[in-house]
Amino acid sequence: MKKILFPSKIQQLEPFSSRFDAFRLAAEGCDVLFAMYPAGTEVEPHDHDTDNYGIITRGRLYLTIDGQEHEYGPGDWYHVKKHQMHSARFVEDTEEIEFWFEEN
Template identity: 55%
Template sequence: MSLAEYFPEQIRELPAYEGKFDAFKLNAESCDVLFGIYPGGTVIEPHSHDTDNVGVITKGVLLLTMDGETQRIEAGEWYFVPAGKQHAAEFPEDTADIELWIRR
């Protein structure tokens, strides 16, 4: 199965997220849900969001850097990035996740 086919058809039919990575996006009033797909080797430079971001890795590995410390997050593990917090991400292998972008 290719990474693009990782999520079920119902998820793949959601609108595509238009941003720095590939994802399917479910919009809601106070929270967006993104089903992200990151090919191995993807690097996302330091940035911040105006939302709290909570996510779970469903396949692969996320290397999440905040405050100069890098945390390895593997399949089945959750992560949290507070609104306004500078962070960077690296995906050393094909990775998929489910992210909640919670508006305050």
Template identity: 40%
Template structure:
């Protein structure tokens, strides 16, 4: 069983892993994560704090112990209402997939 260190995780996951990236976020009250999507599934576990997230067109109040699961390609956003700490993980990228926040051009849809 390998141990992956957050600062050394690039290309460190074994081929059988369903995760390709993870981290811990500390978010301030009022901080907003704008509407975006990813080329992989994303998982957030809320350790402390509260927020309002929108995913798959539905809005949820989230807090400690909650897990937010977002499918690849689904747009989602977050507004922090109480200082938050969360662990996030990204699933495996498909061939040609991009890492990070991706945005749709609403004018072209």
């Protein structure tokens, strides 16, 4: 079983599961997701109705936008605009904090 490095208080938040597993913190105008991606996870091309920002806390994210792949590691921030098609892959266990901002 994979060790989760998020603090126990974070692990007590509402579970979230879709293309990935996370702990969800709902805020006004934004959902904050503490996301976990096991090694080998691939997320197919998709888009969101939200403006998304994220920071990698462990592992590596390979994010493809407009046909170009970008690599993000611990401490790196990324941004995916609302309705921007993108895909992702994770070659090692990865954790990140994602901010999904609703349109004002």
